[in-house]
Amino acid sequence: MQAPPAAVAVDAAASPAAAAAGRAWRPVASAAARRAAPGAAAFRAEVERPVFEQQLCPWLAPEFESVFQPRRVPAGHAGPEDGCSFHVRRAAFEVLAPFHLRFSDVAPRTLPRAGPGGGGAGGGSAAVAPPGGAAAAPLVRVVDRRDEGAVGALLRHRATGRRLLAASTHLFWDPNYPDVKLVHAAALCRGVAEFLDAQCGPGAAGRVPVVIGGDFNTLPGKWASDQYDRVPAGGCLVSGAYQLLTRGSVGPDHPDHPIRRSCAGEQRAAAAAGREDGGSSGSGSGSSSGSGGDEGSPSRRPGRHAGRRRRRRCALGRHAFDSSGLRLESMHVRALGAEPPLTTRTATFDGTLDYLFLSAGDWEVAAVLSMPYAAGGGPGGGARPPSSVPVGAFGAAPNAVWPSDHLAVGAELVLLPEGQSEQSAAAQ
Template sequence: MTAAAPAEGRGVGPEARPTLPVARTFKVISYNILAPKYSGFNSYCPPQLLDWAYRRPLVLRELDFHSADLIGLQECDMEFFSRELGAWMAERGMEGEFLPRNVGPVPGPTEGIALLWRSSALEAVARRSYVFAEMGPEVAGLPPEIADTEPWRKLKELGEGAVLVLLRHRPTGQLLLGAVTHLFWNPAFPDVKVLQAALLCGAMAAFAQEASGAAGQAASVPVVLCGDFNSLASKRLPDSFDPQVPADGLASGVYTLLSRGSLPPDHPDHPHSRVWGPGPGGPGGGGGADASKAASGGAERFPALPMGCSGLRLTSLSAEAFGREPPLTTRTASFAGCLDYVWLSSGPGSKLAVVSALAMPYDNEDGLPSMGPSAAARPAAGGAGDFGGGGGRRDGSWRDPLADIAFRPIPDEEYPSDHLAVGGELLLLP
């Protein structure tokens, strides 16, 4: 048999075959940029490096370097958003939505959260902003009587919230929900942060369903949630807030809720497990099962109800890419830990896959986190050490983020914030 002659135009050899870009990818970054009015807390840093006039161009340079299509910012000064960042966005074809935090940790110029998106890649279909203090318990699937508990009363005093934008990915026409938040900072109130996270999930689930239906897409919409959650993926050493920590680690209530989809009432950070001490809003440690009233103000104790994510199934971008969370995303003179995350829809039918993740800039040659054993070596789901970090005791496999990770306190000459940006590239599946 005589071989057929090659078709005209097919004379390209294997060494000349190109690699074609995937139109279904987009890049996302979450970044707490340290609002100017909070820089006084970073007194370990030379004053000239804390000056906003020095840090502002570094923030913009870093955003340029990451060149993300979707950006979630926390501690974004409102004037900066309106002026310098507004001009920066206009030059790069980006749009944005800002939510001020009108009740913040200290007085001074207003700061808040912002969600930015590149117009050539993402089209805004619907937008909504929420303040957690203005939401009702039903948003999180909770009964109305929790409004008489101390954790809920504390939540009502705060100014945190979330920005949600339904976006259409222009190359594919697919919808996704972009969101940004910044949860309450105070480590003495993990139960209040859990309530904020549950309200956020309820708002995202309802908005995604409502907005996608109005946009003519009945299928579930994937979620990309950026934020500083002020909650550790794994705590290994006891402190004044958690005097007792299991040897294989304790995941915060917020991290457990978001990564597992629910938080049982016996978790130390669940509002039911915490008994509030005397004084205005002073929580104590975990309470006994026979405590029927909070110690402060005679308020009802939070009921022993599991907290949920309103049906959302989420996973951390960094944990998906690295097999575990980075040991730190913030580093000051006295604290280091992982507080910043990009959360993604996960589970069967998820339309998002992680293509790459932003490397960590400390003491590891390949940019992978230096915390704990690999994902394959982690204990089975259900063990205390399975929450975001590697299991195991302090035997050389785990490293203290503050004492053992060779990364200097920030801000400094290179890094303009006390937080590191996190994120990576995502693939929208058909």
């Protein structure tokens, strides 16, 4: 289902569609902050190429510059080609350089380098062994088959003269593969950082303002166990992709780490091979510790596969994914203290999947596009599960009122002066 803009405005008024649906702007800053120079940018995911070329571009052409990045059409796919699009108002922003990213191109650089033979953390290269070693092979196969990515541009904000990067993105949808989503999030950050370094000089990822909007297909938190995850009673599981984007790092102890998901089977196979050859049985659980059992115990003689098994676990089992120097924060959390309970609700699923992420210290959130239900709480309010929104308050979509299964996420943002940004970043 085609998704609406993940962010509909930057220093701009509400879109006509949002206003017509009764979605007003909710001020969260002073009136002075909201009197910034007008500008607008829109981020869209799952845009069908005919819609982009025949509807969006003609409609937006007088004022907006638009870029599109399609996904490869899978074999046997009967529908039209789709992808991500980014739209920016020419009067407010000058496009300095387009930005195109495919996660599968960057993902290998987010994995640990493997030594010859496919396992160690030593000085091999991807030409000698697969990224992440043999243990990462199941993950790499899935990532290579996917074609998600991001599209946007390096911009110059005409009112302030500041450069910034804005990008639209779409992460993998399948809840069976949260580790692929984590790798996609790491690849997104890595791709942005490398692009900024190439365009603006080394270290630009920590200096140039960034805004990324889209369908991230990842929940900020999960309050109850399901077929995909186990959540402790009374607890909340923060997804790996969301943690990486908001906290900057995800280690092997997280349940969404590949060593505990796609690559756990490889760990169990290695342990089984060790048992067959008289070595340690290992834990066989895909443990995040990377040590796996008592293969180092002097009372057991390791089998001939033990060293290889240890190298496999060493390459990925001790690897932490990071945000490549980007310091991002969620627009909703910055403005209101929590994500909305849901940005999508269908007959079988509800939750928050759509976000606007901002580089920390560079932006002030002047107003937030309200949700079409009572979200409760004000600034500083805690997170709430999707079940807190009754079906009577907002039902399954699309329907006669809401033409998409995703709700637009929007904000009025003020780009802070460079000196003020540096002070804000230092304070954090």
